[in-house]
Amino acid sequence: xxxxxxxxxxxxxxxxxxxxxxxxxxxxxxxxxxxxxxxxxxxxxxxxxxxxxxxxxxxxxxxxxxxxxxxxxxxxxxxxxxxxxxxxxxxxxxxxxxxxxxxxxxxxxxxxxxxxxxxxxxxxxxxxxxxxxxxxxxxxxxxxxxxxxxxxxxxxxxxxxxxxxxxxxxxxxxxxxxxxxxxxxxxxxxxxxxxxxxxxxxxxxxxxxxxxxxxxxxxxxxxxxxxxxxxxxxxxxxxxxxxxxxxxxxxxxxxxxxxxxxxxxxxxxxxxxxxxxxxxxxxxxxxxxxxxxxxxxxxxxxxxxxxxxxxxxxxxxxxxxxxxxxxxxxxxxxxxxxxxxxxxxxxxxxxxxxxxxxxxxxxxxxxxxxxxxxxxxxxxxxxxxxxxxxxxxx
Ligand SMILES: Cc1ncc(COP(=O)(O)O)c(C=O)c1O
Numbered sequence: 001x002x003x004x005x006x007x008x009x010x011x012x013x014x015x016x017x018x019x020x021x022x023x024x025x026x027x028x029x030x031x032x033x034x035x036x037x038x039x040x041x042x043x044x045x046x047x048x049x050x051x052x053x054x055x056x057x058x059x060x061x062x063x064x065x066x067x068x069x070x071x072x073x074x075x076x077x078x079x080x081x082x083x084x085x086x087x088x089x090x091x092x093x094x095x096x097x098x099x100x101x102x103x104x105x106x107x108x109x110x111x112x113x114x115x116x117x118x119x120x121x122x123x124x125x126x127x128x129x130x131x132x133x134x135x136x137x138x139x140x141x142x143x144x145x146x147x148x149x150x151x152x153x154x155x156x157x158x159x160x161x162x163x164x165x166x167x168x169x170x171x172x173x174x175x176x177x178x179x180x181x182x183x184x185x186x187x188x189x190x191x192x193x194x195x196x197x198x199x200x201x202x203x204x205x206x207x208x209x210x211x212x213x214x215x216x217x218x219x220x221x222x223x224x225x226x227x228x229x230x231x232x233x234x235x236x237x238x239x240x241x242x243x244x245x246x247x248x249x250x251x252x253x254x255x256x257x258x259x260x261x262x263x264x265x266x267x268x269x270x271x272x273x274x275x276x277x278x279x280x281x282x283x284x285x286x287x288x289x290x291x292x293x294x295x296x297x298x299x300x301x302x303x304x305x306x307x308x309x310x311x312x313x314x315x316x317x318x319x320x321x322x323x324x325x326x327x328x329x330x331x332x333x334x335x336x337x338x339x340x341x342x343x344x345x346x347x348x349x350x351x352x353x354x355x356x357x358x359x360x361x362x363x364x365x366x367x368x369x370x371x372x373x374x375x376x377x378x379x380x381x382x383x384x385x386x387x388x389x390x391x392x393x394x
Pocket of ligand 1: 038100102103132178182243244245246252257
């Protein structure tokens with residue numbers, strides 16, 4: 001007895017890539033370099049280990065779903081600093097929840113907000129295409145129809161909400177937005193965010209802003225929905241943002257992030273989370289608190305990515321539609337046929353990259369098909385080696 005919806009989940013991109021490269025090998029004597037997965041590999045701050053050890057006694061306790069008051073305060077202070085919020089704009093005790101990495105929370109949110117029907121019809125969940133796979137899985141498992149909005153070079157790599165028909169907006173329950181975007185690195189500006197918040201309120205849907213790359217940027221810090229809502233002189237009704245330590249602090253294994261949103265929405269989400277159980281252990285909350293209070297390691301992290309983008313720019317400028325993204329840590333290269341390029345880069349250069357098709361919806365019109373995504377996550381020298389080898393093939 002299995003939920004039929006499971007059969008609608010596509011194979012995860014990494015499985016599809018393994019199938020594509022099955023039986024193929026890098027040239028002999030060439031050490032393989034994996035850049036297909038967005039797993040940060042910079043060193044994480046050592047104080048994390050110290051805090052986990054110091055707090056070890058509390059592995060013996062069940063963590064509360066809303067986390068600790070001091071964790072929520074650290075997050076509230078970070079949000080106020082990061083988005084220049086006036087005092088009292090946010091109430092962390094009512095608007096912030098810890099999450100065990102944003103992935104589980106992005107998924108669970110759909111279960112909390114997608115109703116059985118909307119405007120008498122099957123609810124829609126709007127998803128940028130290409131997209132982080134969890135958005136579509138969440139929509140499907142919540143019983144909604146995933147509606148993909150193409151994000152192409154022509155549309156500035158952001159979904160065009162003006163192009164969404166009114167009938168679709170009327171039955172939209174949830175919209176996922178990713179800024180900085182995975183894979184393209186695009187940053188939505190404040191006007192774009194404000195307009196989308198307005199739409200969420202007018203059409204009564206929830207805006208889920210995936211901002212897990214918000215701290216990995218090239219020049220200026222990306223705006224966020226917290227800031228957009230504050231600028232509207234309103235609380236965060238209909239809006240929820242997802243923030244993670246995985247990319248910011250290079251601790252994907254810690255499984256720690258938070259959500260911040262309208263107090264009502266956060267209350268409903270907290271109620272669901274009592275059942276789904278996405279709690280954060282107390283020692284992890286203590287380490288996370290210290291990480292959100294420290295910016296030195298984050299600036300070092302950003303500088304390392306900038307140095308790697310410098311290298312990529314030197315070696316790839318003018319090739320495969322290279323551009324330097326304003327945010328995130330991916331190259332998004334237009335190679336004509338992403339699957340063919342991924343196979344060649346593996347067999348001729350020993351570099352593993354992700355075909356854009358696996359990050360897009362199915363079908364010949366999928367906007368990712370012509371691209372490859374390259375995660376600049378290895379150390380500087382390894383990245384330089386990889387980009388050099390890629391330049392030779394491309
Ligand atoms: C766009 C996007 N959202 C969310 C996540 C999930 O990150 P985490 O669960 O580590 O916070 C990722 C991870 O790669 C991602 O690329």
